[in-house]
Amino acid sequence: MPETKKSAQSEVVPPISLRRRFTDHFMTGVAVLTVVLVLVPLFAIFAYLVYRGVGSINWAFLTQTPKPVGEAGGGMANAIVGSAFILALASILGVPLGVGAGIYLAEYGRNRLGDVIRFTADVLNGVPSIVIGIVAYSIVVLYQKHFSALAGGVALAIMMIPTITRTTEEMLLLVPQALREAAYGLGIPRWRTTLSITLRTATSGVLTGIMLAFARVAGETAPLLFTAFGNQFWNLRVDQPTAALPLQIFNYAISPYDEWHRQAWAGALVLIVLIVTAVAAVRLAVRRGTFGAA
Amino acid sequence: MPSPQPIESTKVSDLSSAGRSAAHFFRESGEIGDQVFKFAMLLCGLAVLGTLVLIVYELVLRSGPSWHAFGFKFFAARDWDPVNEKFGALPFVYGTLVSSLLALIIAVPLSIGVAVFTTEMCPPALRGPLSFFVELLAAIPSVVYGLWAIFVLVPLLSNYVQPFLSRSLGWTGFFTGPPYGISMLAAGIILAIMIVPIISSITREVLMVVPQHQREAALALGATRWEMIRVGVLRNARAGIMGGVILGLGRALGETMAVTMVIGNRPEIAKSLFAPGYTMASVLANEFSEATGDLNLAALIEIGLALFLVTIVVNALARLLVWTVTRGQPSRANA
Numbered sequence: 001m002p003e004t005k006k007s008a009q010s011e012v013v014p015p016i017s018l019r020r021r022f023t024d025h026f027m028t029g030v031a032v033l034t035v036v037l038v039l040v041p042l043f044a045i046f047a048y049l050v051y052r053g054v055g056s057i058n059w060a061f062l063t064q065t066p067k068p069v070g071e072a073g074g075g076m077a078n079a080i081v082g083s084a085f086i087l088a089l090a091s092i093l094g095v096p097l098g099v100g101a102g103i104y105l106a107e108y109g110r111n112r113l114g115d116v117i118r119f120t121a122d123v124l125n126g127v128p129s130i131v132i133g134i135v136a137y138s139i140v141v142l143y144q145k146h147f148s149a150l151a152g153g154v155a156l157a158i159m160m161i162p163t164i165t166r167t168t169e170e171m172l173l174l175v176p177q178a179l180r181e182a183a184y185g186l187g188i189p190r191w192r193t194t195l196s197i198t199l200r201t202a203t204s205g206v207l208t209g210i211m212l213a214f215a216r217v218a219g220e221t222a223p224l225l226f227t228a229f230g231n232q233f234w235n236l237r238v239d240q241p242t243a244a245l246p247l248q249i250f251n252y253a254i255s256p257y258d259e260w261h262r263q264a265w266a267g268a269l270v271l272i273v274l275i276v277t278a279v280a281a282v283r284l285a286v287r288r289g290t291f292g293a294a
Numbered sequence: 295m296p297s298p299q300p301i302e303s304t305k306v307s308d309l310s311s312a313g314r315s316a317a318h319f320f321r322e323s324g325e326i327g328d329q330v331f332k333f334a335m336l337l338c339g340l341a342v343l344g345t346l347v348l349i350v351y352e353l354v355l356r357s358g359p360s361w362h363a364f365g366f367k368f369f370a371a372r373d374w375d376p377v378n379e380k381f382g383a384l385p386f387v388y389g390t391l392v393s394s395l396l397a398l399i400i401a402v403p404l405s406i407g408v409a410v411f412t413t414e415m416c417p418p419a420l421r422g423p424l425s426f427f428v429e430l431l432a433a434i435p436s437v438v439y440g441l442w443a444i445f446v447l448v449p450l451l452s453n454y455v456q457p458f459l460s461r462s463l464g465w466t467g468f469f470t471g472p473p474y475g476i477s478m479l480a481a482g483i484i485l486a487i488m489i490v491p492i493i494s495s496i497t498r499e500v501l502m503v504v505p506q507h508q509r510e511a512a513l514a515l516g517a518t519r520w521e522m523i524r525v526g527v528l529r530n531a532r533a534g535i536m537g538g539v540i541l542g543l544g545r546a547l548g549e550t551m552a553v554t555m556v557i558g559n560r561p562e563i564a565k566s567l568f569a570p571g572y573t574m575a576s577v578l579a580n581e582f583s584e585a586t587g588d589l590n591l592a593a594l595i596e597i598g599l600a601l602f603l604v605t606i607v608v609n610a611l612a613r614l615l616v617w618t619v620t621r622g623q624p625s626r627a628n629a
Contacts, residue, residue, distance in 0.1 A: 016518060024518035031415055034407025035424070038494075041487045042431050045442045052445075100338025108332055109339065117339045120346045126609035127349065127602060128548025134598045137582070138352045147583075158345055165342060191331030208437045219435020222550035222575070226583040246437045246551075253441045254555060261445070268438045279433045 046272075053269025056262045062270075066232050066248075072259055076267050078234045082149070082243035085236060086228055087218060089153025094160035097208055100200075102162070102168025102206070107194055109169070118169075125162040132158050133223035141227060149235070149242035152228030156220060160213040167209025171202040208282050215278040219271055221246035245271050329339050353599040360592035368596060374561045374577075376586050381593035383600070385561035389478070389571035390601075393553060394546040396482025396567070397489055404486070405493035406528075412494075413501045414523050425498065429629040432491035440555030443484045448475035448556055451483075459572055471568040474558075479567040481557040485549055486539055489542040496538030500531045537615030544608040548601060574601045 060075050067074030101121070105114055138153035141147055175198050183193040199206065221244075224230075228243040230251065245267055252264035360368065364381060371382020412424050459469040504527050512526035513519075528535070543626030558570020559580055574597045585591040 016516070020518055020521070024520040027520040028415060028525075031407045034404045035411050038404055038408050038431070038490050039427060042427060042445065045434060045438070048442060048446055049438070057601055097338050097341050100335050101342045104335035108335065113339070117342050120343050122613060123606055123609065124342065124346055126544055126548075126605055127622060128550065128575060128605055130548065130550045130575050131349070131353070131598045131605075134578065134582070135349045135352050138356050138595075139348065161342060161345065161377035181611045186569055189327050195333070215433060219437065221435070221437040222579055225579055229583065240538040241483075246435060250437050250551060250555070253437070264441055268441050271435060272438060275433055275435065276430070279430070279536045 022042060027125060049155065049265065049269050049272060052262070052265035054267035057269060061263065061266050065234060066263075069257065074263075076243075076245065076248050076263060076270075078231065079243040079245045079248040079267065080230070080270065082231065082235065083218070083245040086149055086152040086224070086244055087214065088154060089149060089238070090156035090160055090217060091109070091210075091214065093153060094157035094213070095164060097157070098161040098164025098210075098213070099168050099206060100170065101165040102209075103199065105169040106172035107190075107198070113285060118166075121162040121165045124158070125166075128161060128222075129155075129220055130225075133227055136223060136227045144239060146239075147227060147229035147241040148239045149228055150238045152224045152242065152244065153238075155223035155227045156217040159217050159220065159223065160210075163213035163216060164209050166207050167212065168202075171205030171209065172198055174205065175201045193235040211278055211282045215275050218275055218278070219246055221250050225250075308375045349602070353595060353602060357592050357596035357599050359589055360596040363589060364593075367592070369600070372561075372563065376581075377592045379587065379589050383574070383593075383597055386572055386574040386577050387564050387600075388563050389557065389561075390547055390573040390575070391457055391555065392567075392571065393478055393481040393485055393573055394543055396478065397546045398539065398543060400483065400486035401489050401493060401542060401567055405490050405538070405542070406497055406535065408490070408494045409497035409501055410523060410528070414519070414527065425495070428491050428494055431487065432495075436488070436549060436551040437555075439488055440552035443480060443552060443556045447484060448480055451475045451477070451480055455479075460568070466566050467565050471564075473568060474570075476556055476558045476570060477568045478564075478571045479559060481553045481571070481573070482567070484552045484556060485546045488549060488552065489545050492518060492545055493538045493542040496541055496616060497531070497535050500534030500538065501556035501618065503534075503620050504530045531619060533615050534619030537612045537617075537619070539614075539617065540608055540612035544605050544612060547608065548575055548605050550579050554579045566582055586590070 039083070060073055061077075062075060062080070063077050064073070064075040064077045066076070101117065105118055108114070109117065118123050132155050135241050136151050136158065140151035144151070179197055179201060180193055183197045184190070188197075224247050228244050228247065230247040231241045231243040233243075235242045247265045249264045249271065252260040255261070297446050360381065364371070368381065369383050369387060371380075372384045374385065375378050375381070408424075408428060412421055416424060452473045455481070456469070456473030456475070456477075460471075460473065463469045508526040508530055509522055512522040517525060553573055554576035557576060559571060559572050559576060560570040561572045561577070562569065564571070578594055578598055578601075582591075582594050585594055
């Protein structure tokens with residue numbers, strides 16, 4: 001009996017040939033190899049960044065403005081503050097517009113116009129950052145007649161808006177319809193419901209979108225090249241050229257001076273710590289988010 | 295004794311009138327408020343639309359002089375001479391295409407491998423951290439990639455990789471010339487590292503919406519795991535993976551800083567990947583703020599317009615492809 005059973009089984013399911021089994025293991029190996037090949041540059045970049053950066057960060061770097069070529073010391077304090085300034089301008093312009101457009105799409109946008117705006121936001125998301133720099137140049141710099149923090153802020157705001165719009169819409173749509181209906185039932189007008197009930201419920205998700213957009217533009221260099229332009233000194237005026245951390249890193253990296261290379265690494269470390277902190281915070285917030293259960 | 299009644303009744307009437315006026319107030323403010331609010335939100339939505347229109351308008355308007363001076367020949371001419379006001383964009387178009395294609399050749403197999411590994415092979419506990427690390431690659435700013443490429447990748451290429459390649463593959467003509475490191479090859483490699491996260495995350499998303507019964511059917515027919523992946527998963531996800539690849543291409547075409555820092559910035563067309571090149575985005579980065587005349591500026595903006603149009607077409611195509619696969623499925627299938 002066991003004999004016949006065995007032979008019957010082997011007739012139905014022929015044993016997997018050596019070649020097929022080898023291919024299977026080989027492809028698994030290839031997949032593991034690709035993972036290793038992708039992760040190696042990641043760790044190499046971070047390791048080298050920490051290795052070169054930590055040694056170069058000191059109190060002077062964080063508190064002083066750049067020294068003239070040839071003099072040791074100095075720092076990027078003006079660039080760090082300048083970046084914060086430009087990002088603040090970008091957020092002031094971009095966040096309300098982005099959130100507003102998101103609200104429109106989620107609450108009033110189930111129509112043709114909504115589809116058009118949705119598609120436009122996706123298209124904007126794919127526009128190369130350097131092209132956005134050109135546009136900010138021609139709508140702000142050409143009228144002001146000189147480079148300015150405002151132009152940089154406008155460029156970065158244009159880059160923030162699509163991300164914020166789409167995530168805000170997605171997050172508002174996750175809020176259960178019953179919650180809106182409950183508010184209408186209490187006689188609360190629609191606008192009030194949207195602001196105090198729907199948006200409020202989706203706050204953590206909307207904030208996530210804003211942080212992602214922020215992290216994305218914080219490291220942008222290309223749109224600032226001919227808008228904020230850079231500055232070796234302090235500037236907190238909206239209509240003047242302003243230093244930015246990514247710009248300073250770029251200029252120092254392509255310079256021939258060792259001292260500046262050192263500072264470029266330090267600047268890159270500061271920049272990446274800021275961005276990774278933001279992204280990690282977002283991931284934590286999402287995992288703990290209000291929508292895990294909803 | 296009759297006194298409480300009137301008091302009570304006034305109380306009731308007060309309450310109801312208060313309630314009525316509250317309802318009245320809400321209805322009134324609601325009607326006006328709703329109109330105002332909807333209008334304000336509409337304006338925000340239109341601002342998004344307006345931004346795109348403004349981008350197109352400004353680019354077309356300000357590239358006009360170059361368009362009138364050179365016409366279509368702008369993209370076929372090879373010389374870029376600001377002093378004599380002769381502008382041709384061919385070297386930049388060539389550099390953009392070659393560096394992006396090189397990046398795709400390197401990045402596509404890697405990205406698909408990573409996506410297949412994370413969705414089909416790896417232990418569930420490893421899945422989260424792995425995709426987090428790959429996402430982290432996307433969070434590194436372009437300028438930091440460039441910095442790393444200048445000081446680590448380029449020396450590595452010129453000391454080890456380029457001599458090896460020219461010895462073993464020099465006869466093809468793609469790997470000849472002095473191994474300076476700064477080259478088209480360096481640009482392609484750094485671009486590849488930068489587009490891996492986008493291609494692999496889209497591929498992962500697409501693989502996850504392949505129905506489970508496709509896998510089960512393949513396994514039930516006696517397929518090994520790899521055969522199951524090949525026949526049951528990858529074949530079903532082809533269009534979506536293609537979409538991810540094209541999205542990666544869109545990113546590579548427009549990438550500026552890292553490329554500018556390692557490609558060498560010389561407007562020449564060379565067969566060898568060891569030779570320096572120039573891309574559309576990097577010529578904008580390098581020369582825009584120093585443009586010497588109206589025609590020079592217009593020529594640069596026309597390059598920007600071309601870049602803009604190409605990336606829009608590429609992105610629209612990619613979204614369409616991804617959409618045909620994930621259609622009807624929740625867009626964020628978290629396993």
